[in-house]
Amino acid sequence: MYGRLLVAAGTRTCGSYRSGCRRLGGVSASASMLGFDRLYGDLKGVVRLEMNNPKANALGLKLISELEDAVEAVSRDGSVRSVVLSSGVPGVFCAGADLKERAVMTKPEAELFVVRLRSLMSKVASIPAPTIAVAEGAAFGGGLELMLACDVRVVGAKATMGLTETSLGIIPGAGGTQRLPRLIGASKAKELIFTARRVDAVRALELGMVNAVFDAGQAEKGAFAMAGEMARRGPLAVRAAKLAIDEGLAMEDVERGMAIERRLYARVLGTKDRDEGLAAFQERRPPDFTGE
Incomplete structure (x- = not known):
């Protein structure tokens, strides 16, 4: 069953919103992996965070740093009424942790990386304003954990997702073993995590992992419509x-x-x-x- 598509009238963006969103390490806006936009018109008060790491939005140190800054900015900005977290990379929301980057880390560095990633998910979950994750493509491992840290999840018909860590000999380490059971129940979550199973959009809706499924290419419009509805409330x-x-x-x-x-x-x-x-x-x- 597909969620109803509600397109917000009068929607427009007005450039990148950088206020209070300092880039770590002197990273220039042109090299950014995260778009940070404040929306206007009928979507006044809505902020879009759009991941743009060409490597399938893999969660490496650079993207994590920019997400940390963005989350801090929206958390302290009382004018933000809702946040939409999306992907600008076709066919993928987030492929999870950057395994190539992880492969060259020492054991202490890898342990600190997981601590930092786990902390990021907690910070996303603690954003005072409501958050909506929108995915048109794949969300695996840490990518799905990032979606689970948001309040609401909407996807396109071609989206796929799963906590696939056990297929790599590890377990979800950024909140997946805690947030997924609380969302869909312990038994269903155990089945998905133990098997590292990937599910499509319709199955995710049936399980309660997502709130709505839209026609392919229409999920972001649906997310903005929902975000605008939230932004118009007190x-x-x-x-x-x-x-x-x-x-x-x-x-x-x-x-x-x-x-x-x-x-x-x-x-x-x-x-x-x-x-x-x-x-x-x-x-x-x-x-x-x-x-x-």
Whole structure:
């Protein structure tokens, strides 16, 4: 079953958004492996992070460094209302860790690399604004772990994905053994990880790994439509809702999760956005949320 395609009207981009996104090691914009764009029009408040490593978006030190900077930038920018993580490389979202780069590392260097990659995934998961990963092609190993660190996943009909590490004699090391079971259940996750099985888009939807499947080439439009819908809601409320869900799921029981919900509900109750939402409802007009 395919997700419905919703194309946002009036969408346009306005160049690269570099504010607060310092490149590590003096890397020039022309040599960048990560596009960082702020969108306008109907998608005001949406930021696109587009991976552009010609080597199948393999997660090497350079791309990881740029992702770290970008995640830091969007995390501290209160004007960001949703983030779309995509690929500019045809046929692939992310092939996982750069194994050629890993092959020349010493054992201590390789261990530090995995720690850094794991930390990146945690930072992606902790972005205050909602995140949407969009894939038209392959997402294997660390590539799928990167998608799992996002709040929502949408794919094109030709997408394939899997945690394939056991076929290399290792296990997923950047959150895959934890996030996939929480998403689709332990038994299904174990089957996929133990067999290193790759699944297509429709099967991924059936398993609950992705939220929607679009016709090939249309997934990014669908992701932007969803991102725009999120961006038009109260930004403080959306961020509070994300925090309530994420922190609540880490609790041992529902009552502790409810305590988190009560705390965050109280936080948004006295905001200008809450007053604007009520006024807009009474006046039968779209709300103009300011994030205050």
